[in-house]
Amino acid sequence: MQLGQGRPPVGIIYDSDLGNRIDGVLALATLYGLDGKNECRVISITISKPSLQAAAFGEVLGRFYSGAVSGAFNAVGRQLPIGLATEGPRPDETPMMKAVINAKTAEGKAKYENGIHSINDTAEPHAVIRNAFTSQYDQNCIVVLAGPATNVVRAMDLPGSKSLIERKVRNLVMMGGDFSGASAPPETNIKADIASARKLFAEWPGEIIVCGNEVGTALRFPAAAIEKDFAWSQAHPVVDAYRAAEQMPYDAGTQDVIAVLAAIRPKENYFKLSSPGVVEVDNEGRTKFTPSPNGKHRYISVDPAQKDRVVEAYVALASAKPVIRMPRFRPPAEKKPEAAATPKPPPQ
Secondary structure, eight states, rough: OOOOSOSSSOEEEEETTTTTTHHHHHHHHHHHHHHHHTEEEEEEEESOOOOOHHHHHHHHHHHHHIIIIOOTTOOSSSSSOOEEESSOOOOOOOOOHHHTTTOOOSSSSSOOOOOSSSSSGGBBBHHHHHHHHHOOOTTTTTEEEOOOOOHHHHHHHHHTTTHHHHEEEEEEEEEEOOOTTTOOOOHHHHTTTTHHHHHHHHHHHSSSEEEEHHHHHSBBBHHHHHHHHHTTTSSOHHHHHHHHHHSSSSBOHHHHHHHHHHHHHHGGEEEEEESSSSEEEOOOOOEEEEOOOTOOEEEEEOOGGHHHHHHHHHHHTOOOOOOOOOOOOOOOOOOOOOOOOOOOOOOO
């Protein structure tokens, strides 16, 4: 349970394969933008690949959005421990991660400071996720999955976690699969851990909303926004990462960004939502949706009438300046003055 006056904004557990694609960086920037508007609280960040550089990259973004450009560098308001997987295929050190982690100032100092230099500076991801569940009000938590299901499934399999999820978690919104047709190829996040994806769809105790690859491909992030909307800061890790990820100028896919936006702003009706059903994963990692009135799964699709609104929303959120505020704690109650003690009678 959180301390504070009344129920706080919904808590977001964010798990991703950060650093593989630029949309993961844009999604985290969008998430912090929503946090800054008090529409949510970023309560945990976990990474599903064993890359110390990816963890350092995530920590740089956390520090940046907790005050790096405001004169309050290293502010503690939203800087979180990074949960990092220690198993899995050796990941590539992508150009976008190198561009941020290795960036230097004109004086030769690190352009972006971070506190992750060894595995001991990170945390067990499934434990981070489980602890985030326990600290939330009932039905005041959303899991946003923007990578393989590995970490989330391991957290789900911890003793007592399923009943905890039923009580604490509103729903799970994930980027995964492709629902554009039977000929669609296997999507990367599902294919990376087919067994965990199957287990998640089969055993997750609540609702799952899926953003397929085709949605983010249709709603691309405009390269012009990188030069225009982020120009308020001369040093911006999202800008450096975007420029290094591909040859500029390019409009990036927003698969992970859409998952964040759909999770936190469902009432905006940015997207179409399918009827309930069941998602299944085949041996190659392809996803199939079967309508069912008792199903717990839905997938989102593009609403052409909302396309401009969606792009405008996530550009504004991803490029927003950090909002520095004190941790959300209830102030200590004032002590009431004690009544004057009754003097003892003098000894006889």
